[in-house]
Amino acid sequence: MASVLWFRRDLRINDNPLLSEFRQDIVLPVFIFDTQILNKLSKDDKRVSFIFYSVMKLKNDLKAIGLDLAIFYGEPLEVFEKISSICHIDEILACGDNDFYAKSRDEKISQSYKLISFNDAFLLPASYGLKKDGTPYRVFTPFYKSVLPFVEILSQNQYKIKSAKLVDFDYKSIQLESFGFEKADISHIPYIDKPMELLNDFKPYFDMYKDLRDDISKKPYTSGLGIHLRFGTIGIRECIRELILYQKEGIDTSEFIRELIWREFWNMLLIHFPKSEFDNFYAVDIKWENDKDKFHSWCEGKTGVPIIDAAMRELNATGFMHNRLRMIVSSFLTKDLLIDWRWGERYFAMKLLDYEASSNIGSWQWASSTGADGVPYFRVFNPYLQTKKFDKDGVYIKRWVSEYKDIPSGKLYDENYLLMYGDSFYKKPIVVHKVASERFVRAYKDGMIK
Numbered sequence: 001m002a003s004v005l006w007f008r009r010d011l012r013i014n015d016n017p018l019l020s021e022f023r024q025d026i027v028l029p030v031f032i033f034d035t036q037i038l039n040k041l042s043k044d045d046k047r048v049s050f051i052f053y054s055v056m057k058l059k060n061d062l063k064a065i066g067l068d069l070a071i072f073y074g075e076p077l078e079v080f081e082k083i084s085s086i087c088h089i090d091e092i093l094a095c096g097d098n099d100f101y102a103k104s105r106d107e108k109i110s111q112s113y114k115l116i117s118f119n120d121a122f123l124l125p126a127s128y129g130l131k132k133d134g135t136p137y138r139v140f141t142p143f144y145k146s147v148l149p150f151v152e153i154l155s156q157n158q159y160k161i162k163s164a165k166l167v168d169f170d171y172k173s174i175q176l177e178s179f180g181f182e183k184a185d186i187s188h189i190p191y192i193d194k195p196m197e198l199l200n201d202f203k204p205y206f207d208m209y210k211d212l213r214d215d216i217s218k219k220p221y222t223s224g225l226g227i228h229l230r231f232g233t234i235g236i237r238e239c240i241r242e243l244i245l246y247q248k249e250g251i252d253t254s255e256f257i258r259e260l261i262w263r264e265f266w267n268m269l270l271i272h273f274p275k276s277e278f279d280n281f282y283a284v285d286i287k288w289e290n291d292k293d294k295f296h297s298w299c300e301g302k303t304g305v306p307i308i309d310a311a312m313r314e315l316n317a318t319g320f321m322h323n324r325l326r327m328i329v330s331s332f333l334t335k336d337l338l339i340d341w342r343w344g345e346r347y348f349a350m351k352l353l354d355y356e357a358s359s360n361i362g363s364w365q366w367a368s369s370t371g372a373d374g375v376p377y378f379r380v381f382n383p384y385l386q387t388k389k390f391d392k393d394g395v396y397i398k399r400w401v402s403e404y405k406d407i408p409s410g411k412l413y414d415e416n417y418l419l420m421y422g423d424s425f426y427k428k429p430i431v432v433h434k435v436a437s438e439r440f441v442r443a444y445k446d447g448m449i450k
């Protein structure tokens with residue numbers, strides 16, 4: 001009889017419920033490279049390399065506490081069947097996730113095994129997203145105000161490692177290449193081998209985070225924490241505990257915590273409105289144009305709109321894009337190009353290292369004004385004004401789009417100039433912003449369900 005500890009998006013030993021809440025004193029820690037997920041990814045997907053690296057680190061960390069990690073490649077249910085032929089599974093412990101695939105996979109497994117699920121990837125359990133009348137919040141600010149008093153209390157819930165014996169099993173190492181993936185270059189991922197130092201090193205920037213986080217031209221004044229929260233190499237509870245500690249040292253981390261609560265908000269929306277993974281959050285029937293050529297231009301960073309092309313090329317090259325730029329490119333795709341938010345959401349899902357279903361779906365719906373807490377639908381981001389505000393000297397744009405290297409920075413936000421001369425040095429913008437945004441407003445109005 002053994003407790004199986006199924007590591008998934010909680011790739012750490014610190015403050016991990018799996019290492020604390022098992023009831024058998026014999027355990028089998030496992031990680032499964034799930035073919036249902038992997039089969040949809042490209043063979044050089046950076047996230048797979050990051051996961052592989054983190055799984056190997058987890059294996060070593062487990063060894064250091066007298067345990068080990070059995071690593072599998074396959075479908076989870078089949079893997080558990082294989083394990084049960086060797087030892088009797090009493091229970092499977094795992095940290096839960098809220099997207100459709102994760103829920104249906106767990107549902108299937110719990111029909112055959114006792115699956116015990118923990119809330120770990122997010123701080124707030126589902127009951128915290130509710131108003132006094134029991135219905136879920138749909139707007140961020142009241143949600144934020146209602147949950148803020150509980151943030152510190154919930155973060156104090158710390159899981160201590162309990163000692164256990166290891167099931168006699170084959171704990172051999174596995175090579176990434178053995179299941180058809182290539183090792184991608186992930187050296188640019190911040191703090192890959194010492195995640196917990198990330199917050200400490202970000203200490204000098206918390207005080208200026210509110211004012212400087214949108215400055216995309218210089219050093220990014222954002223943390224790069226996303227990927228670590230996504231795969232649990234930093235736990236959200238330990239992260240908040242650390243930020244509260246800094247607050248007690250006189251460092252203002254409140255704005256940063258507020259952003260982490262945005263992450264909680266999107267998660268709550270996905271929990272309470274699971275259909276929003278696929279359908280518009282608000283009932284509006286927009287007739288998207290869905291022009292495939294324009295979509296490909298957007299994906300490849302070849303729209304002729306400087307800020308869009310720079311951001312998309314950075315995403316394609318690194319797997320990262322700054323929040324401000326995510327807002328600009330998502331607005332451009334849905335409102336200027338009139339392309340369904342689901343196309344953009346899927347593209348981000350393929351490319352973002354820190355891809356988080358709830359944040360991505362919520363933010364894409366927000367950007368297209370089909371979602372919760374949306375700006376009024378008639379307000380459309382102007383990519384040229386955004387450039388003037390956040391990359392006035394064109395430093396960011398020129399870093400990523402060499403075609404603009406000799407163009408004076410003021411011309412990078414001069415739409416008329418780009419429409420007139422763009423073809424002579426690269427290409428002119430594929431849409432005229434004013435015309436396109438008026439078209440979106442009309443399409444939205446026509447789609448409103450009366």
Ligand SMILES: Cc1cc2nc3c(=O)[nH]c(=O)nc-3n(C[C@H](O)[C@H](O)[C@H](O)COP(=O)(O)OP(=O)(O)OC[C@H]3O[C@@H](n4cnc5c(N)ncnc54)[C@H](O)[C@@H]3O)c2cc1C
Pocket residue numbers: 213221222223224225226227229259260262263266321322323324326327330348352354355356357359360361363364367
């Ligand atoms: C269209 C669009 C898609 C997005 N997709 C994702 C996604 O797939 N995964 C993801 O984690 N975030 C997503 N975001 C939110 C945000 O852009 C990223 O969290 C942030 O850019 C990650 O960089 P960072 O870790 O350096 O952020 P920092 O500014 O250092 O923030 C620290 C952490 O706070 C959280 N956070 C910050 N801003 C937001 C926000 N607006 N919404 C939710 N959480 C936030 C993240 O966990 C982030 O890692 C998306 C935003 C937009 C507009």
